[in-house]
Amino acid sequence: MTDSNQEYIVISGARENNLKEVSLRIPKRKITIFTGVSGSGKSSIVFDTIAAESTRLLNENFSMFVRNFLPRVPQPDADAIENLSMAVIVDQKRLGGGSHSTMGTITDISPILRLLFSRAGQPHVGPAHMFSFNDPQGMCPECNGLGRSLVVDMKMAIDMSKSIKEGAILLPDYKANSFDLSMLIESGTFDIDKKLSDYSKDELNELLYGKARKVEVQFMSKAMNVTVEGCIEKFTNKYIRRDIKTMSERTQKAVMPYIIEGVCSSCHGARLSQATLSSKINGYNIADLAAMEVGQLIRVVREIDSPVAASIIKALTDRLQHLVDIGLDYLTLDRETDTLSGGESQRVKMVKHLSGSLVDVTYIFDEPSVGLHPRDVHRLNELLLKLRDKGNTVIVVEHDPDVIKVADHIVDVGPLAGSRGGNIVFEGSFPGLLQSGTLTGDHMKRPLQLKQACRQPNGKLSINNATLHNLNNVSVDIPTSVLTVVTGVAGSGKSTLINDVFLSSHTDAIVIDQSAIGVSSRSNPATYTGIMDDVRKAFASANKVNQGLFSFNSKGACENCGGQGVISIDLSFLDSVDLPCEVCGGRRFKEEVLVYKLNGKSIADVLEMTVEQALEFFELKEVVRKLQALSDVGLTYITLGQPMSTLSGGECQRIKLASELHKKGSIYVMDEPTTGLHMSDIGHLLEIMNRLVDAGNTVIVIEHNLEVISQADWLIDMGPDGGSKGGQVVFEGTPTDIIHAERSITGKYLRS
Ligand code: ADP
Ligand code: ADP
Ligand code: ZN
Ligand code: ZN
Numbered sequence: 001m002t003d004s005n006q007e008y009i010v011i012s013g014a015r016e017n018n019l020k021e022v023s024l025r026i027p028k029r030k031i032t033i034f035t036g037v038s039g040s041g042k043s044s045i046v047f048d049t050i051a052a053e054s055t056r057l058l059n060e061n062f063s064m065f066v067r068n069f070l071p072r073v074p075q076p077d078a079d080a081i082e083n084l085s086m087a088v089i090v091d092q093k094r095l096g097g098g099s100h101s102t103m104g105t106i107t108d109i110s111p112i113l114r115l116l117f118s119r120a121g122q123p124h125v126g127p128a129h130m131f132s133f134n135d136p137q138g139m140c141p142e143c144n145g146l147g148r149s150l151v152v153d154m155k156m157a158i159d160m161s162k163s164i165k166e167g168a169i170l171l172p173d174y175k176a177n178s179f180d181l182s183m184l185i186e187s188g189t190f191d192i193d194k195k196l197s198d199y200s201k202d203e204l205n206e207l208l209y210g211k212a213r214k215v216e217v218q219f220m221s222k223a224m225n226v227t228v229e230g231c232i233e234k235f236t237n238k239y240i241r242r243d244i245k246t247m248s249e250r251t252q253k254a255v256m257p258y259i260i261e262g263v264c265s266s267c268h269g270a271r272l273s274q275a276t277l278s279s280k281i282n283g284y285n286i287a288d289l290a291a292m293e294v295g296q297l298i299r300v301v302r303e304i305d306s307p308v309a310a311s312i313i314k315a316l317t318d319r320l321q322h323l324v325d326i327g328l329d330y331l332t333l334d335r336e337t338d339t340l341s342g343g344e345s346q347r348v349k350m351v352k353h354l355s356g357s358l359v360d361v362t363y364i365f366d367e368p369s370v371g372l373h374p375r376d377v378h379r380l381n382e383l384l385l386k387l388r389d390k391g392n393t394v395i396v397v398e399h400d401p402d403v404i405k406v407a408d409h410i411v412d413v414g415p416l417a418g419s420r421g422g423n424i425v426f427e428g429s430f431p432g433l434l435q436s437g438t439l440t441g442d443h444m445k446r447p448l449q450l451k452q453a454c455r456q457p458n459g460k461l462s463i464n465n466a467t468l469h470n471l472n473n474v475s476v477d478i479p480t481s482v483l484t485v486v487t488g489v490a491g492s493g494k495s496t497l498i499n500d501v502f503l504s505s506h507t508d509a510i511v512i513d514q515s516a517i518g519v520s521s522r523s524n525p526a527t528y529t530g531i532m533d534d535v536r537k538a539f540a541s542a543n544k545v546n547q548g549l550f551s552f553n554s555k556g557a558c559e560n561c562g563g564q565g566v567i568s569i570d571l572s573f574l575d576s577v578d579l580p581c582e583v584c585g586g587r588r589f590k591e592e593v594l595v596y597k598l599n600g601k602s603i604a605d606v607l608e609m610t611v612e613q614a615l616e617f618f619e620l621k622e623v624v625r626k627l628q629a630l631s632d633v634g635l636t637y638i639t640l641g642q643p644m645s646t647l648s649g650g651e652c653q654r655i656k657l658a659s660e661l662h663k664k665g666s667i668y669v670m671d672e673p674t675t676g677l678h679m680s681d682i683g684h685l686l687e688i689m690n691r692l693v694d695a696g697n698t699v700i701v702i703e704h705n706l707e708v709i710s711q712a713d714w715l716i717d718m719g720p721d722g723g724s725k726g727g728q729v730v731f732e733g734t735p736t737d738i739i740h741a742e743r744s745i746t747g748k749y750l751r752s
Contacts, residue, residue, distance in 0.1 A: 006083060009050065009362070009393070013079030017044040018422035018637075026050075028083070029360075030408035031384055031394040035440050036425070037678040038650070039417030039637035042397045043366075047089070049076045050395065051364055054087035074579070085393065087362040090349050092342035092370060100134060100145070103340075104290055104333030107323070107351055112316045113333070117286050120306040121279035131279075131286050133271035140273055142266035147334075150240050151262035152232050158208070164192040169231050172254045173238075180234075183226050186217040208232040236265070271334075281306075287334070293723045294320055295329030322351045326383055327376040330470075330491035330723025341495065342514060343371025350383060359391040366648075369400040370675050373489040373704050374749040377402040399678050401444050405430050412440045418610050418637025443679035448706060448750070450735045454713040455482045455693065461506065461667075469496040470727035477732075478502070480667075480698045482713035483689055487703065487746045488730075491722025494702045498669060502700075509667040512656045514675060522553060522564060526607060526640040529626045529659045531614075538620060539603055543596040550603045556593040558584035565643075588641075607641025614640055629658040632688055634681045650676025657688065667698045674705040682707050706750060710735050717744045 008025040015021060018041050026032050034042040053076050104110035114131035129135045139145030162168040164184065167176065174181045185192050190207055191199075199207065210230035217226055229237075239247070239255045247255075263269040270277060270287030277285045281304055289297055298320040304313055323329065326347045331340075340348065346368055353363065368380055381403060388394050388408075398404060410433050412426035426436040433441045457479030466474040470493050478484055486494045503509055526532040532551075540547035549556035557563030561581035565588040568578050580586045587594065587604040594602040599617070601609075609617060611630045618624055630638070633654040638647070647655070653673055660668070670689075674682055686708065692699050693713075703709060715738050717731035731737075731744040738747040 009084055010080070010082040011045070011049060011078060012081075014045060014049045014081075015077040016048040017041065018418055019044050019049070020422040022422070022424060024411060024424055024427065026393070026395065026411075027409050028085075028393045029388065029391055031388050031396065031406060032409040032411060033396045033398050033404050033407035034411050034413060035397075035399060035404060035678070036413035037417050037421065037439060038634060038676055038681055040413040040415075040421035040678075041423075042413050043648070044422070045411075045413065046364060046395055046397055047366075049078055049081065050084070050362070051087050051089055052076045053078075053081045054084050054362065057084060058086060085360050085362050086358075087364055088353060088358075089364045089366075090346055090353065090368070091366045092346045101337045102290075102333060103331055103335045103337060103348065106337050106348060107319065107333075108355070109316065109319050109333060110290075112312060112319070113286060113289060116301075116304075116309055116312045116316060117279055117281065119312060120281050120304065120309040121286075122281070123279060125275060125279045130276055131272070138272055138276050140264060140267035140271055143264035143271070145271045147264055147267065147269040147271040148261055149264040149266075150259050151265055152235055152240070153258055153260040153262075154232075156258050157232065157235070158196065160197040161195060163195050164190060164207075168196045171231060171235055171258060173235070174231060180231075183217065183219075184228065184231075186219060187215045187226065187228050188217070189215060189228060206230065269334075290334040291332050293330055293332055294323045295723070297333070298324060298329075319351070319355050322354050322383075325379055326351060327372060327379045327490055327722075330721075330726070341371055343368075343490070346370070347380075354383065354386065360393075362393040362395060363387055365394070365396045365398075367398055367400075367676060368396065369398060369403050370672065371490055371704070373487075373745070374402065374706060375489055375745050381406045399676075401679075404433070404444075412436065412438050414438060414440075417634075418612065421637070439680045440678065448710050450739070450750070451711045451713070452736065454734045457482045457714070461502070461698070463497065463502055466497060466501045468500055469493065470723055471496055471501065472727040474501075474727065474729060476716060476729050478698070478700060478716070479714050481693065481696060483693050483699045483701070483711075484714045484716060485701050485703050485709050485712035486716045486718065487709055488718030488726065489722050489745060492718035492720075492726035493728075494718050495671065497718065498700060498702055499671065503669060506667055509669050510660050510663060511669045511671075512653055512660065512673065513671045514650060514653045523644045524607070524641050525611070525630065525635075525638055525644075525655055528644065528655060529630065531623055531626050531640065534620055534623045534626075535598075535603070535606060538623075539596060539598050542598050545596060549593050549596070550589075552588045556589055558588055558590055560584065561588070563588050565641075604641075608639055610637055610639050612636040625662075626659075629661045630655070632661070632684075633658045634677070634684050648676045650674075654685075661688070661692070664695055664697065667700065668692055670699070670701045670703075672703055672705075673701060674703060674708060679707070686711050709746065710750060715746075717741070717746045719743070719745055721745075 007028050009028060010025050012023045013021045022045060034046055036042055056075060104113065114128040117131045118128040130138045132138045133145035143149040157171050159168050159170055184190065196204065208230045209232055212227050212229040214225050215228045216223055240259060244252060272287055277287055279285060284300065289300065292300065298317055301313060301316050301320065328344065328347055369377055372380060377400060384394055384396065384406065396403065404410060407430065410428060410430060411424060412433065414421055414423065414425040425438045426433055426441065434444055435441065459480040460477040461480060462477050464475050474497060486498055488494050503511065526535065536547045536550040539550045548554045552563030558581060560583035561567055565581055565584065565586040566578040567581055589604055594604055596602065611627055615624065615627045615631060618627065635651065635654055635658065653675065673685055677685060682705065689699050701708065709715065712735055715731065715733060715735060716729060717738065719726050719728065719730040720743055731741040731747065738744055739751040741747040
C-alpha cells in the first residue's frame with residue numbers, strides 16, 4: 001500500500017516572513033494556483049519556502065568538495081517540507097545577454113535552423129556552424145557578427161525639405177562653394193532646384209548611393225572629367241570604411257557628428273558572411289528565415305520538401321509551434337532577447353522547458369499572464385496543462401481569474417497583507433472559491449461596470465505618422481487631463497507607440513514602469529522615498545548627535561557588512577546569494593548607534609516597521625505624507641528597510657508611483673501597473689489614477705486588465721493582431737463605445 005502523502009508536497013508549520021504556521025498539501029502532477037492580496041504571503045510560501053528548500057536539497061546532492069563552493073542556503077523556517085521534486089523557477093526576470101543572445105539562440109531553435117541549411121541549403125556551403133554569426137567562418141567580416149556598424153546619420157546628413165541649391169546636403173564636404181557641391185551642380189546629372197522630397201526613388205538613390213562614375217563637366221569654360229559618386233556612399237568610403245583613428249583630430253571632429261551606430265551596410269543586419277547568405281532553401285537564406293515572424297516562418301518551414309532533412313524539419317516545427325501556442329507568433333528568431341518585455345521573457349523561458357524532456361519536475365511560475373491580452377490567456381492555460389500532462393507538478397502565483405479557472409487546486413492566502421495575512425483562507429476548487437466568502441472569491445463574482453460619465457479633455461497631444469517597429473503610419477491624438485488606457489493584444493504596438501514614440505518627444509513625462517529601482521544594493525523604501533533623511537534628522541536632534549551616524553553608509557554602519565545587513569556571495573556559475581551578516585544580525589548598524597532612541601525605538605527598529613506601523617509611530621508632517629503615499633498605493637505591508645531587491649516588479653512600480661504622486665500638471669505614463677495586484681487592490685490603484693487626473697494631470701496607462709479598461713475616460717485600442725498583423729489604431733473612444741466596435745478584440749472581451 002502506498003502512503004497517500006506521497007501524492008502531495010507536504011508543508012507543516014511554515015513561518016517565513018509573515019507566514020503563521022502554515023500547513024498545507026499540494027497535489028503532485030497537478031496545477032495548483034496561489035492567489036490572495038499583494039503582500040499576503042504567496043511568495044513567502046512558493047518561493048521562500050518551497051523553491052528555497054528544493055534548491056537546498058539539490059545542493060546536498062553534490063559532493064562535500066563541490067558543496068564547499070556552493071552557498072549554504074539556510075533551511076526555510078518550517079517544521080517540515082516533504083516529497084519535493086526538483087524545482088524549476090520560471091520568473092519574469094528579463095533575459096539579458098547582449099546582442100549575441102537572440103530569441104533563436106535562447107530557445108535552442110537556431111542550431112536546428114543551421115542544421116537544416118547544412119543539409120538542405122543550395123548551394124551546399126559547408127558544416128552547420130558556418131551558419132552561425134557566433135562562428136568566425138559564418139560571421140559578417142564587416143561587423144563581426146553584430147549586425148550593426150557605424151553608418152551615416154541620415155537625419156544629420158540630408159534635409160529632404162530642401163533642394164540641392166538650397167543646401168539639402170548637410171555633409172561637411174558639401175558646404176556652400178565647396179568643390180564637391182560645385183561639381184555636383186555643374187555635372188548636370190541632378191535637378192538642383194527640386195526639393196529632395198519630390199525626387200523619385202531612383203533619383204534619390206542615385207544622389208545618395210550612386211556608384212562612382214566619370215562625367216564631363218564644363219568648368220571655367222574648359223571641359224574636364226570629374227568623378228560623381230552618391231554623397232552618402234562617398235562619405236562612407238572616405239571616412240567610415242577607413243580607420244577613423246588614422247585621420248587628423250580636426251577631421252575626426254568634423255565628421256563624427258554625422259556618424260552613428262546603425263544596421264551594418266554589408267550584411268544589412270543579417271550578421272552573416274556573404275558566402276553563408278548565398279545558400280538558400282526555397283529562395284530564402286538563413287537570415288531571411290530568422291527575420292520572419294514565427295507565425296509565417298512555421299508555414300514556410302512546413303513547405304520545405306526535403307527527405308534528407310525530414311526529422312530536422314519536424315524538430316523545428318515542433319519548437320516553433322510552442323512559440324505560436326504561447327502567443328509569441330509575432331516575434332522573430334533574430335530578435336535580441338534584451339529587448340523582450342518581462343512577460344515575453346517568461347514565456348520564452350517556458351518554451352525552452354516545454355521542449356525539454358524533464359519529467360516529475362516542480363515548475364513554479366510567477367504571474368505568467370503578465371503582458372497577455374484576455375484573448376491569449378487560454379494559450380497560456382494550454383501550456384500549463386501540457387506541462388502537467390507530461391507528469392510535472394505545476395505551481396503558479398496568479399491573479400487572473402481566467403488562469404485561476406484551470407487550476408486543479410486553488411490556495412487563497414490572506415485574509416489581508418503583511419501581519420494581517422499569512423494564513424490560508426481557502427483551499428479547493430474554483431466553484432468552491434466563488435462560495436468561500438474570501439476577498440478573492442467575492443471579487444470573482446462581481447460584474448464589470450463600464451464607466452459612463454467620462455471626463456472631457458482640455459486639449460490633446462498628437463502623434464503623427466509613426467512607423468517604428470510594426471507601427472503602420474500611425475497618427476493618433478492623446479487627450480489631456482483625462483485617463484487614457486492603451487490596449488491591444490501582445491505585440492500589437494502599445495509599448496512602441498507610447499514608450500518609444502510618444503515618450504521620445506515628451507521627455508518631461510513621469511514614467512512609472514516595472515524596471516527594478518536598483519539604484520544601489522543599499523536602497524530600500526525609506527531611502528528611495530526620502531523618508532530616511534527626515535528620520536535621520538529626527539534621531540539626531542532627539543539625541544543631540546550627528547545625523548551621519550544614522551546612515552548605513554557612514555561610520556555608524558556595521559563594519560563587517562558595510563551597512564548592507566547581508567554578505568553577498570558571488571558564484572560564477574550560479575546567481576549570487578545573500579546571507580545575513582553574522583555581526584549585526586542584519587540590523588546594519590553598530591551597537592553604539594542602536595542605543596540612541598526616538599520615542600523608545602532605535603533606528604534599526606524603525607527600519608523594521610511596516611508602512612502601517614510607521615504611520616502610527618510618526619507625527620512628522622513630511623514623513624506622514626510620504627508614508628501615506630506608500631499606503632495609498634497598497635504597500636502598507638512592506639517594511640521601511642526591506643531591500644529594494646526583494647520587491648517584485650509590480651511593487652517597484654508602485655513605490656515609484658508613490659514617490660511621484662505629489663507632482664502636479666504633468667503627464668504620467670504607466671506600463672501595466674496592475675502587475676502583481678490582486679483584484680481587490682485594483683480599485684485602490686484606480687482611485688490613485690483618478691486622483692492624479694482630478695489634480696490636473698494627464699494619465700496614460702498601457703493595460704490588459706479589463707477592470708482598468710472599463711474605467712478609462714478614453715481608450716486607444718491597438719491591433720488588430722500582433723506584429724506585422726498589428727500596428728494600427730483600431731478604436732479610439734469611450735468604454736461604452738468600444739463594445740460596439742467591430743474590429744476591436746478588446747471590445748469583444750469587454751462585452752463578454
Ligand atoms: P505576496 O507574494 O502575497 O505578495 P509576500 O510573500 O511577498 O506576499 O510577502 C508577505 C509579507 O512578507 C509582506 O509583508 C512582505 O513585505 C514580507 N516580506 C517578503 N519578503 C521579505 C523579505 N525578504 N524581508 C522582509 N520581509 C519580507
Ligand atoms: P505591445 O506593447 O503591444 O505588446 P510592442 O510595441 O512591444 O507591442 O511590439 C510591437 C511590435 O514591434 C512587435 O512585432 C515586436 O516584436 C516589435 N518590437 C518591439 N520592440 C522591438 C525592438 N526593440 N526591436 C525590434 N522589434 C521590436
Ligand atoms: Zn555585417
Ligand atoms: Zn553587519
